[in-house]
Amino acid sequence: MNTRPPHQAKKRFGQNFLHDPGVIQRIIDCINPKPDQHLVEIGPGQGAITRELLKRTNRLDAVELDRDLIHPLAVSCADLGELNIYNSDALKFDFSSLATDGRPLRLVGNLPYNISTPILFHLLQYASCIHDMHFMLQKEVVDRMAAGPGSKTYGRLSVMMQAWCDIEALFEIGPGAFKPAPKVDSAIVRLTPYREPPHPIEDPACFARLVTSAFAQRRKTLRNSLGKLMDAKQISAAGIDPTLRAERLSLGDFVRLANLACKTTP
Incomplete structure (x- = not known):
């Protein structure tokens, strides 16, 4: 018998676990993962997206900071394929260390809203080995990334992300899709690093x-x-x-x- 108590979301890690099956399926459809692709999930949490990705790819790398989630995640995914979990802080993780087989990385994640911007900036340095990124973020952050000149939301994040990536806001998600429910709306965004940036940056x-x-x-x-x-x-x-x-x-x-x-x- 499993006597392990249910995991309590930790505020310090910004944990809000996705549980809505319809939203999960819509995210997977947007990602459209294939067995020959190298998928990497940031912050798999309790595995809502992880399990669906493994069903499509049979292999997945995951970076998870909360060590209390790692064993339950490994157990729940054991019969779905090969799951390699790295107990590490995504803000410090060297994502290029995963791109050793010649396949570009496809990153996926429900990023902690309290540190999502630093994670995005950290990932830009690995753009050359990333094919695309699908992230769930606070809707406000997605709006800022996609904003144009003259907008009140246009700023440093807009310019830095648009310099290196094509940005596509896909769809919005209400608080009820998560446990615990956040106090803000969320959105899924697709970021595709440019192989040749539209405006070449010398330094x-x-x-x-x-x-x-x-x-x-x-x-x-x-x-x-x-x-x-x-x-x-x-x-x-x-x-x-x-x-x-x-x-x-x-x-x-x-x-x-x-x-x-x-x-x-x-």
Whole structure:
């Protein structure tokens, strides 16, 4: 007899477990996993998506921080295929270590909402070995990622994600699909890293610094927010008005600024 008490969601890990069968099936249909693909799930939790992925692929890697979930997950998936669970923090995990068989990774996950943005930025450094990513996130985060210039939600996350990935918001999910129910709406997003970015970035680190500086104080003009990286004359040389605020610039504008700044900034 199994006397193990039911797992209690841990707030410090941002755990909200998906349980709605209809939503789970819709997510799997969007991912459309195949047996010859290399699937990696971040935060499998109690295995709602994990089991369905294994039924389609027979093999799956998973990165799970909560060690209390690992044994129950392994037991519940034992007859469905090969599940390799890495007890690790996704924010520190080297995802390139999984891409050793020549197959690009397909990442899937219900990301903890309290650290989803840092995880997304961490994953960008592995874009070259990732085919696509399907994540459940707070709807607000998906809206910010997909936002365009001039929008109130357009910011650093928008520019950084759009620079490296094609972004497709797929569908929204209400709180009732989870236990415990979060206080926000959720959404599924598909991120597909560009093999050739639409706007080639010469120095990714310089680009990241410039975008961060530009949005650090949204009400400042570029002349002021970028003062430590380039002066008004250099901003104008990139074809951009230095009296504009960052929220008015397109991705292409940011790339032009960064490509110019990295040539003049040590």
